[in-house]
């Protein structure tokens with residue numbers, strides 16, 4: 059038989075099969091493709107420091123969590139997580155080197171403190187995107203504890219000033235660049251820097267061309 063990923067010939071006795079709840083579920087794989095697939099998400103339960111990996115071939119959470127690729131274009135997107143046993147209580151966007159980093163760290167610590175205090179069974183799921191500087195941090199709580207968990211998340215948010223819009227500014231673009239983008243791409247209804255990042259992601263390799271084209275048009279219009 060052949061490995062589904064790399065086409066290499068493998069003996070039936072040496073074949074690995076993709077775990078349940080993965081993209082390659084039940085498909086024959088060689089040892090390398092089975093083990094060396096890049097993790098899509100990492101799950102950490104409560105105080106357990108062990109990371110449980112979900113890749114496209116392996117699911118170490120035994121089906122507690124699943125991931126699905128959400129594409130924003132053929133090359134870009136992110137992994138969306140889901141679970142039957144746990145409910146999502148919060149999603150945060152973790153941006154490397156961004157000013158919100160410290161606040162989100164405090165939010166994470168405070169939430170875990172409150173959850174431990176109230177014996178909430180929870181899991182933190184870190185899911186990858188096509189952008190190496192950006193990942194999703196999904197916080198889950200056991201389904202029957204969702205109400206209390208939600209209240210505790212709200213409390214932690216208040217304490218760390220989570221909803222202050224200042225955290226969501228200047229993620230990639232400064233104020234001037236943002237105003238320019240809002241002007242040039244009115245149909246995208248850009249409100250925050252985050253929307254602008256989405257726009258650039260969506261346009262992909264075309265972003266620069268499109269930007270130059272629109273700037274030219276704008277200049278043409280004001281000259282004319």
Ligand SMILES: [Zn+2]
Nearest residue numbers: 061064088091
């Ligand atoms: Zn292979």
